[in-house]
Amino acid sequence: MxxxxxxxxxxxxxxxxxxxxxxxxxNGSTDGKAIKEKMLSGExxxxxxxKCGHEAMLKYPVLYNDIDKKFMVFYIPEIDRTSAVDKNLEKEYAYEELNDITRRLAGSFNEFKEKVHIFESGLDDRAMEIAKVALYDVVSKRTGEEVKGGYFSKYSEKDGTIGFTFFVGEENQIYVQTTRIEIYKKSAEIADNYKEDTGRKFVLVNRDWARNVLYVYKKKNEQ
Ligand SMILES: [Zn+2]
Structure with a gap:
């Protein structure tokens, strides 16, 4: 609940x-669609x-969990890799007795939404981040612009493709790039071979994380 x-x-x-x-x-598996839609829309x-009618967006931590689909995403605004979740907070929210649950952190609202979308699509977010980082370079070369960010936007099992929407250049222009599912599968393999023990229940898997994993992977293969 x-x-x-x-x-x-x-x-x-x-x-x-x-x-x-x-x-x-x-709770995504019991609370119904309405509340989830309100969450994803930012409402x-x-x-x-x-009193004065002033409107603003509040930033506060919220844990989204879906036990049926076996994932939890803990949205903690502005958290980064160096500031792991408070141990007490982790204890309170991790439900350690539940095995086989993927627990993630998200430091921005967009990351949070993306994680939920990825897990609901039955995909591996580590592989998605690695594939996305690889595509940053492709998009940057194609457009000749700096890629500011991007998120998972499309998955077609039938066509065997995944797609990302990127923001490029000063104007944050939208650029959609799809790639073959094989890239995702290869990325999943790389993620599986990457061993990291943070000693934490909730892990931040984002662009920096993926860059680091790719770096370690390339180093290993040079030897
Ligand atoms: Zn006011």
């Missing part, structure tokens, strides 16, 4: 103290001041 709490939030515009309901956890994080 989901859990919520009431938080006092001072309006950044008029300083009025609002009391808002925030979600601590959301759950929208703040509107009762």
């Amino acid at each position: 989901s859990s919520t709490e009431t938080k006092a939030v001072s309006c950044p515009q008029c300083n009025y103290e609002n009391h808002v309901t925030v979600y601590k956890t959301i 759950l994080f929208r703040f509107k001041c009762e």
Whole structure:
């Protein structure tokens, strides 16, 4: 089940103290579609001041878990690789008694949404990150522009392709790049051979992580 709490939030515009309901956890397998859609659209994080009507996005941690599909994504705004989750928080949320669950961190709302999308598609997020990093270079060469970011946007089992949407150049232009599923499979192999023991339950698997894994892989193959 989901859990919520009431938080006092001072309006950044008029300083009025609002009391808002925030979600601590959301359970994807029992809470139904409505709440999940609100989460993915960002509506759950929208703040509107009762007094002056000022609107803003709230940033707070929320754990999304789907036990049926065996994954949890812990969204902690602005977390990075060096600032692993607080041990107490990890203890409270990891449900250590559950085996065979993939536990991930996400440091931005877009990463959070992407993780949920990947796991719901039954894909391996480590392989996706590695494939994406490889495609950054391809897109950069093709467009002659710097790639600012990208996310998983399409998967076709029938055609054997996966697709990513990238943002390139100063204007953040959208560039869609698809690739063969074999690239994904090769990436999954690389991920499987990468051993890392962070001693943590929740792991941050993002662009930096994938770059590091690819670096280690290339080094090994040079020897
Ligand atoms: Zn206000």
